[in-house]
């Protein structure tokens with residue numbers, strides 16, 4: 001995250017980049033769409049849409065099992081994405097890139113497989129107060145089954161992790177630290193390098209939920225040295241139904257399969273079944289092939305713009321939006337961490353977030369309202385939910401101005 005180059009090269013024409021996203025050209029409720037719900041799901045560029053279409057039109061067959069040409073071609077197209085992902089996050093080995101259906105699935109895989117093998121009564125799992133439910137509930141489920149205990153790193157009123165709370169709870173009993181890289185509800189960028197190093201010193205493994213980080217910044221898993229890193233394709237110009245679990249090879253090799261079925265086996269007999277090699281040991285059944293191929297095109301698109309450029313442009317837009325929103329009377333930003341990514345959560349005095357969101361929608365503005373699958377965050381701030389604008393590199397200053405106008409209108413509407 002700190003590898004961001006803040007000098008935006010003039011060579012990126014951001015309006016040309018934006019023009020690659022057909023969804024953004026439409027009207028919603030009679031108004032040109034302003035899409036500021038990128039944290040929930042980002043849009044796909046035409047190239048990724050076309051790639052999926054071409055796959056279905058000319059290349060579709062099942063993967064890893066056919067001698068016929070079409071199946072081999074589908075396998076090559078599907079597997080090409082693995083190398084693109086490896087390169088994107090700078091993993092050392094291709095076998096460390098496990099295909100899943102998304103961040104939720106990736107975390108469930110680790111909790112279930114690693115937890116079943118290694119967690120015992122009295123062991124501790126450390127998560128933070130700002131986790132998405134996907135990085136809480138799988139750990140609760142495995143804790144219940146193994147007798148391990150869940151402990152929680154507290155956060156302060158800015159929505160930053162209290163590092164003392166982390167150090168006080170980290171001990172030799174800690175078997176897993178599972179922390180979000182960038183909070184989807186608050187935008188906080190967490191000091192995960194420090195967390196990873198400290199956890200390793202105590203012998204704990206670390207899983208980082210990178211769902212909101214990989215789409216917006218340069219992530220280098222070797223440099224971070226996390227044991228596991230999870231993210232979703234649909235938040236980074238790819239389709240839904242596809243995601244990644246990065247795991248260190250030596251750890252993944254020792255973990256038992258998560259789900260059983262075709263593709264993940266070496267030899268099956270009724271007496272004993274042996275497992276396929278990594279990464280296939282964790283990839284049972286026919287996978288979402290078209291989604292995997294489309295994600296490859298999404299990554300190509302991100303690379304063509306440049307992750308450094310994306311990070312810098314989004315920072316510019318977030319700074320612009322924060323400046324404008326903080327000037328609105330009666331608007332409070334929730335989550336004021338010193339290091340923040342492209343998420344701005346806010347409240348309007350006397351107006352329920354859902355009511356405000358409904359009026360914004362009528363103005364063509366798509367923001368998310370509610371608890372953002374992070375109920376403990378809302379509990380911390382004693383609020384029912386927030387409005388959340390989550391920004392992508394294909395947004396522009398005009399989108400932010402339209403949001404500001406619509407908020408002013410919403411305030412008038414509710415008197």
Ligand code: 7TS
Nearest residue numbers: 039040102103104132134184211212232
């Ligand atoms: N972790 C974080 C930090 C997330 O933001 C999300 C999705 C997930 C995990 C789960 O990802 P999935 O692809 O498996 O669903 N976040 C959001 C959001 O903020 N609004 O809708 C989904």
